[in-house]
Amino acid sequence: xxxxxxxxxxxxxxxxxxxxxxxxxxxxxxxxxxxxxxxxxxxxxxxxxxxxxxxxxxxxxxxxxxxxxxxxxxxxxxxxxxxxx
Numbered sequence: 621x622x623x624x625x626x627x628x629x630x631x632x633x634x635x636x637x638x639x640x641x642x643x644x645x646x647x648x649x650x651x652x653x654x655x656x657x658x659x660x661x662x663x664x665x666x667x668x669x670x671x672x673x674x675x676x677x678x679x680x681x682x683x684x685x686x687x688x689x690x691x692x693x694x695x696x697x698x699x700x701x702x703x704x705x
Contacts (some may be wrong), residue, residue: 622664624677631685634703640681641700645691648673675699 627640634640641677644651648662648671670676678699682689687701 622666622668622670622677623674624670624680625664627677628682631681631703636703636705638703639700640703641698642678643696643698645672645675645678645699646673647671647675647698675680677684 623642630640631643646661648660648697651659651661651673662669662671664670672679678689678701685703687704689698691696692698
């Protein structure tokens with residue numbers, strides 16, 4: 621699975637008002653630049669590719685659930701969003 625599938629699988633277990641958070645809120649392109657092309661974070665375990673990587677997965681999940689993402693300013697940034705009550 622990729623990051624989005626992980627979030628989707630965990631979401632039903634999260635109580636209303638609970639926080640979903642993660643680290644490395646970056647795209648595959650960003651990671652490729654950081655690692656001089658040695659890492660491909662767009663590639664998922666099932667062979668599919670998602671260029672948005674963790675950032676894209678979190679943004680898609682937040683949009684689908686109608687929640688706002690909070691992002692830290694440190695690098696690599698972390699993200700969090702709250703499950704509506």
